[in-house]
Amino acid sequence: MQYNWDWGVIFREPYQEWIISGIGWTISVSIAAWILAFSLGSIIGILRTTNNRISRRIATVYVEIFRNIPLIVQMFLWYFVFPELLPNDAGMWVKREMPMPEFTTAAVCLGLYTASRVAEQVRSGIQSIGQGQNNAGLATGLTTVQVYRYILLPVGYRIMIPPLTSEFLTIFKNSSVALTIGVLEITAQARQIEEYTFQGFEAFTTATVLYILVTSIVMILMRVVEGRVSIPGMISLGAK
Amino acid sequence: MIELRNVSKWYGDFQVLDDCSTMVSKGEVVVVCGPSGSGKSTLIKCVNGLEEFQKGEIQFDGISVGNKKTDLPKLRSKIGMVFQNFELYPHLSVVNNIKLAQLKVLKRSKEEADHKTIQLLERVGLADQSLKFPAQLSGGQQQRVAIARALAMDPIAMLFDEPTSALDPEMINEVLDVMVELAKDGMTMMVVTHEMGFARRVAKRIIFMDEGRIEEDCSTDEFFDSQRGVRAEAFLSKILHH
Ligand SMILES: Nc1ncnc2c1ncn2[C@@H]1O[C@H](COP(=O)(O)OP(=O)(O)O)[C@@H](O)[C@H]1O
Numbered sequence: 171m172q173y174n175w176d177w178g179v180i181f182r183e184p185y186q187e188w189i190i191s192g193i194g195w196t197i198s199v200s201i202a203a204w205i206l207a208f209s210l211g212s213i214i215g216i217l218r219t220t221n222n223r224i225s226r227r228i229a230t231v232y233v234e235i236f237r238n239i240p241l242i243v244q245m246f247l248w249y250f251v252f253p254e255l256l257p258n259d260a261g262m263w264v265k266r267e268m269p270m271p272e273f274t275t276a277a278v279c280l281g282l283y284t285a286s287r288v289a290e291q292v293r294s295g296i297q298s299i300g301q302g303q304n305n306a307g308l309a310t311g312l313t314t315v316q317v318y319r320y321i322l323l324p325v326g327y328r329i330m331i332p333p334l335t336s337e338f339l340t341i342f343k344n345s346s347v348a349l350t351i352g353v354l355e356i357t358a359q360a361r362q363i364e365e366y367t368f369q370g371f372e373a374f375t376t377a378t379v380l381y382i383l384v385t386s387i388v389m390i391l392m393r394v395v396e397g398r399v400s401i402p403g404m405i406s407l408g409a410k
Numbered sequence: 411m412i413e414l415r416n417v418s419k420w421y422g423d424f425q426v427l428d429d430c431s432t433m434v435s436k437g438e439v440v441v442v443c444g445p446s447g448s449g450k451s452t453l454i455k456c457v458n459g460l461e462e463f464q465k466g467e468i469q470f471d472g473i474s475v476g477n478k479k480t481d482l483p484k485l486r487s488k489i490g491m492v493f494q495n496f497e498l499y500p501h502l503s504v505v506n507n508i509k510l511a512q513l514k515v516l517k518r519s520k521e522e523a524d525h526k527t528i529q530l531l532e533r534v535g536l537a538d539q540s541l542k543f544p545a546q547l548s549g550g551q552q553q554r555v556a557i558a559r560a561l562a563m564d565p566i567a568m569l570f571d572e573p574t575s576a577l578d579p580e581m582i583n584e585v586l587d588v589m590v591e592l593a594k595d596g597m598t599m600m601v602v603t604h605e606m607g608f609a610r611r612v613a614k615r616i617i618f619m620d621e622g623r624i625e626e627d628c629s630t631d632e633f634f635d636s637q638r639g640v641r642a643e644a645f646l647s648k649i650l651h652h
């Protein structure tokens with residue numbers, strides 16, 4: 171195979187700028203999606219652990235729908251189908267006036283999808299704490315909301331740090347699906363560089379290294395967080 | 411103070427409590443015993459509304475526990491409860507375990523709560539452990555903290571659900587001692603336990619449960635002077651042989 175290696179390409183303009191802007195979009199989509207996924211996923215996961223049958227049912231349906239439709243299908247549905255289903259004005263607004271339509275759609279879609287996965291982590295984290303803690307809190311006169319606020323959630327989120335970290339890393343990798351609706355994130359930029367320069371290996375290697383770099387930073391950060399909030403004397407919280 | 415009238419409870423088709431009636435007067439210590447699965451935990455959890463029941467009535471201090479309009483958190487704050495597995499909050503230090511409900515339920519000031527907490531830790535002999543976390547304590551110490559946590563609410567009655575069953579034998583007495591003290595101070599107590607020595611020393615009455623029914627409900631003397639029924643006899647001979 172004849173291949174002319176040219177690592178210089180990734181440092182030449184405009185390609186260097188494409189790469190920087192690409193990783194920028196990847197991180198932006200991921201963070202925006204994560205904020206949505208974490209908040210909504212927490213609410214839905216908590217609802218799934220409550221005694222209220224209706225809210226539990228709604229939460230379960232949400233999880234089943236969003237978890238079971240492939241992400242790329244959801245991306246197309248939100249981008250192409252959803253605006254058509256809206257009343258005329260709203261549909262027009264989404265298509266014409268919504269700021270950064272591709273970015274927004276990608277972040278919302280990825281966020282809603284990941285929320286269903288986060289919800290499952292939150293549910294199993296809380297349920298692993300057991301009924302005993304709930305009873306202990308209630309028995310002292312705390313309300314259910316207070317039991318969640320002061321006992322179940324502080325313990326639950328500590329248990330959830332590793333699985334939630336891995337969900338964040340998944341969001342980060344999944345953000346590449348945004349290229350299918352035209353978000354020029356890092357994978358899309360790598361492809362574009364290949365098309366312009368035929369230096370595909372360099373471009374994709376760079377993208378890979380950047381993914382690994384960000385992933386490593388996130389993992390190190392979460393280790394630090396986990397250490398900071400670890401409970402003295404406790405080896406494994408989930409084991410009980 | 412605690413009155414149960416014809417209480418029945420079902421889990422689906424399975425009847426856990428069958429027409430249970432009994433009473434605990436102010437200052438009385440009543441021990442509940444019976445084989446595993448007979449419904450003892452369920453019965454005392456009904457008293458502070460941790461479990462619902464479908465039939466009958468429970469009154470605590472003149473308030474109906476089963477009434478939908480009853481302010482359960484307020485009612486529960488007046489009833490201390492101690493569990494078999496301690497159930498201390500693992501992420502909070504000993505002090506904060508005891509302070510949490512004082513601050514959030516009774517709305518005590520930090521100073522008041524601190525003061526009360528230190529007093530109680532001295533009472534259960536753990537003043538030197540106040541900054542530790544539950545996982546750093548022995549089982550007996552954890553259970554004493556749990557008792558202090560319940561007492562911090564200034565309850566007018568205490569419920570114990572097998573408080574020493576999860577403990578290594580050498581730690582049972584340190585917990586029982588605290589409970590005996592509490593009984594001597596005149597606390598109203600309903601205690602699920604198989605510690606017959608404890609029952610003999612402080613219980614006024616003994617309730618024996620089997621298959622969801624209260625089979626015996628008599629004074630401690632009567633119970634130990636073998637006026638008990640066959641099932642209670644069989645049960646007692648089993649646990650006393652251990
Ligand atoms: N949530 C539940 N659902 C169904 N059955 C239960 C539940 N909790 C307890 N039981 C059953 O009710 C019976 C009484 O339980 P429990 O009150 O814990 O007994 P004890 O404390 O005397 O050992 C047992 O047979 C137990 O299996």
Ligand SMILES: [Mg+2]
Nearest residue numbers: 450451452572
């Ligand atoms: Mg029990």
